[in-house]
Amino acid sequence: MTLKNFIVFAVGAFLLAAPAGAAASDFESALEGWSFGVGAGALGGGNISVGYRMPYNPDTSYNWLNKFVFRADFNTWAPFGGTLENVFDNIASDEIDNNRRWDGLIEFTDGITATNADFKSSVDGRNFGVLVDFHPFTYTRGLKGFRVSGGYYFGNLNIGVNAMVSGLKSDIDDGDFTWEAVNIGGRDYMPMITGLDAGAQVEISNIQAEPKLTLHSKGPYVGFGWDVGLYKNLKLTLDAGLAFTKTHEFSMTDNLDSLRFQISSETITINIDNDVSIPDDIKPEVSQSIQNKLTASNVPFTTANNNIIVGTAQLLANNQSAIDSALDSVRADRDKAINDMNKELNNYGFFPMIRIGFMWRF
Numbered sequence: 001m002t003l004k005n006f007i008v009f010a011v012g013a014f015l016l017a018a019p020a021g022a023a024a025s026d027f028e029s030a031l032e033g034w035s036f037g038v039g040a041g042a043l044g045g046g047n048i049s050v051g052y053r054m055p056y057n058p059d060t061s062y063n064w065l066n067k068f069v070f071r072a073d074f075n076t077w078a079p080f081g082g083t084l085e086n087v088f089d090n091i092a093s094d095e096i097d098n099n100r101r102w103d104g105l106i107e108f109t110d111g112i113t114a115t116n117a118d119f120k121s122s123v124d125g126r127n128f129g130v131l132v133d134f135h136p137f138t139y140t141r142g143l144k145g146f147r148v149s150g151g152y153y154f155g156n157l158n159i160g161v162n163a164m165v166s167g168l169k170s171d172i173d174d175g176d177f178t179w180e181a182v183n184i185g186g187r188d189y190m191p192m193i194t195g196l197d198a199g200a201q202v203e204i205s206n207i208q209a210e211p212k213l214t215l216h217s218k219g220p221y222v223g224f225g226w227d228v229g230l231y232k233n234l235k236l237t238l239d240a241g242l243a244f245t246k247t248h249e250f251s252m253t254d255n256l257d258s259l260r261f262q263i264s265s266e267t268i269t270i271n272i273d274n275d276v277s278i279p280d281d282i283k284p285e286v287s288q289s290i291q292n293k294l295t296a297s298n299v300p301f302t303t304a305n306n307n308i309i310v311g312t313a314q315l316l317a318n319n320q321s322a323i324d325s326a327l328d329s330v331r332a333d334r335d336k337a338i339n340d341m342n343k344e345l346n347n348y349g350f351f352p353m354i355r356i357g358f359m360w361r362f
Helices: 003-016 021-029 063-067 081-098 283-296 312-318 320-345
Strands: 033-042 045-053 068-076 106-109 112-114 116-134 146-171 182-184 187-189 192-194 201-216 219-231 234-244 249-254 261-263 267-271 301-304 307-311 350-361
Touching (some): 063 068, 182 283, 219 350
Antiparallel strands (some): 116 146, 192 267, 201 249, 234 350
8 A cells, every 4th residue: 555545545534434332422422412602704793602402312213313403593783883883984084084175174076065074884783593503424523513504594784874964065156047038029038147246155054865775684594614623612613604585675865855055145136238148129028027027926126227136045946946957867866876776686685694603512
């Protein structure tokens, strides 16, 4: 027999040969009874498990029952959620500070600033599993710790964010607005608006959004694991598996339906006299038509020749349709993003679990 064949034979004999006689009794008795484990893993968080392994009885024909362990498994993010939240919040805070100007304002793009921005994340989840472990190589040296697991899990993992931008402002210049159309002789005229104070801005009190990702873990579970002896009844445990669950969900709540706008200037001028798009002989008629509408709506105004000076609140009211249209476009983009995300999540009808921990068998 060559040295190579001898090594293969010796290793194979060690792994596959079951102990016999009195030695086997001691070996088998150490693989039964109650066990308690603690650990941590991806997506599950912290773990606590309690199991019971069926006893071995060489005097009956039910020795195979010793291959089974009945286990209750509980996972929670309570020990680690706060740490992860702090990591996410610090990253967001650093990004906000990187965009903060010398005057303390946060600059998003040229002309758009905010007084402050807050970002609070949340990680919360727990699940509970009822499992049966099967050890196919219970009395095989080197493989006795391998097991196949099956069972059912209940629960979910929620990852959310509460983001708010306060004191949002956007610079505006003359010419950014026009008055609502006035029809004269079958043609629409939209007078330009001037008279905004220097540095005038559109202001929004705050914008708030709360996206949330819910990963479901409710469903049948299939996995495998390995128990590695460390010292006496102390073992290192490794687990990996999948809970086949319903589709995960992505949702978002925001305050887009309740946004309120205001302009920092108190008044604006409907500048008909200097609007070259309106013929001179039509300007008095355009001005009178607008004045009639303002009077009918009980809106105060003053005039200077054909020009009309009115409060900025009325400017927003007359441009409400344009504001609503812009918000509708934003809402449509939001809804599309949510739908696309949920369609993508449809491809992942499972909840993976990878865990490492320690177990003590009593």
